[in-house]
Amino acid sequence: MDILLALKAIIMGLVEGATEFLPISSTGHLIIAGDLLDFLSKEKRDVFEIMIQLGAILAVCWEYRQRLISKIVHLRDQAGARGFFINLAIAFFPAALVGLLFHKQIKVYLFSPFTVACALIIGGVAILLIEKYMKQGETETVEAMTPMQALKIGLAQTLSLVPGVSRAGATILGGIASGLNRKAATEFSFFLAIPIMVAASGFELIKSREFLNAVDFPIFIIGFVTAFISALLVIRMLIRYVANHDFTLFAWYRIVFGLAVLAYYW
Numbered sequence: 001m002d003i004l005l006a007l008k009a010i011i012m013g014l015v016e017g018a019t020e021f022l023p024i025s026s027t028g029h030l031i032i033a034g035d036l037l038d039f040l041s042k043e044k045r046d047v048f049e050i051m052i053q054l055g056a057i058l059a060v061c062w063e064y065r066q067r068l069i070s071k072i073v074h075l076r077d078q079a080g081a082r083g084f085f086i087n088l089a090i091a092f093f094p095a096a097l098v099g100l101l102f103h104k105q106i107k108v109y110l111f112s113p114f115t116v117a118c119a120l121i122i123g124g125v126a127i128l129l130i131e132k133y134m135k136q137g138e139t140e141t142v143e144a145m146t147p148m149q150a151l152k153i154g155l156a157q158t159l160s161l162v163p164g165v166s167r168a169g170a171t172i173l174g175g176i177a178s179g180l181n182r183k184a185a186t187e188f189s190f191f192l193a194i195p196i197m198v199a200a201s202g203f204e205l206i207k208s209r210e211f212l213n214a215v216d217f218p219i220f221i222i223g224f225v226t227a228f229i230s231a232l233l234v235i236r237m238l239i240r241y242v243a244n245h246d247f248t249l250f251a252w253y254r255i256v257f258g259l260a261v262l263a264y265y266w
Helices: 003-019 026-037 042-063 065-073 079-110 113-133 147-161 167-177 182-207 214-242 248-265
Strands: none
Touching: 003 026, 003 042, 003 214, 026 042, 026 113, 026 167, 042 065, 042 182, 042 214, 065 079, 079 147, 079 182, 113 167, 113 248, 147 167, 147 182, 167 182, 182 214
């Protein structure tokens, strides 16, 4: 195995795991990191990114396995469990529909460092405004959410189809704007990541299946495991963080990083 290529795979896995569930855009960071590292060909890099995203999703499933299993087991006899999955379905639908209809156009016209940089900066400003002018909501758990709140979060998630916006950022801030407190909004963002990312990854994997090659599997496995471990650590850290802090730090990071990207590519 090429040691340098393996190190690049580890870095890409770390970038995915560290950024997927933070409001700073994992897609944007992967575009920049892949470009700087000159990592694989574009087609193989796309498949690799699907694999590491699945690693990050597995981290959510593992961290919340007891709650998820409990809700599945009690789906028939508990209204709260049914409501949880109904809300996930409602929040999932808008981004899934828009992504399916405009997938090609988004890939062709929006996947660039310039778009990422602009989205990072604009998103950072949006976070600052929301944190300053919007009070934290009163809904304290994902089980207490209403279908209308789920729909608002789903509509907010459609913004994350633009690279650099951040799926986590859009859904967390959409949750806060719809009346959830930070912890509930963050947890729902974790849960919502499961269907939307599995669907998106599965769609991309089917389209890119011709680029799957057994020779590349060791590199994919390295990235998958790295993304899983780093994402698991970030999930646990973020839940503790939001208990006592707002998202202003992430807003300023987005703005500074976006400006740095603009300066570098110009």
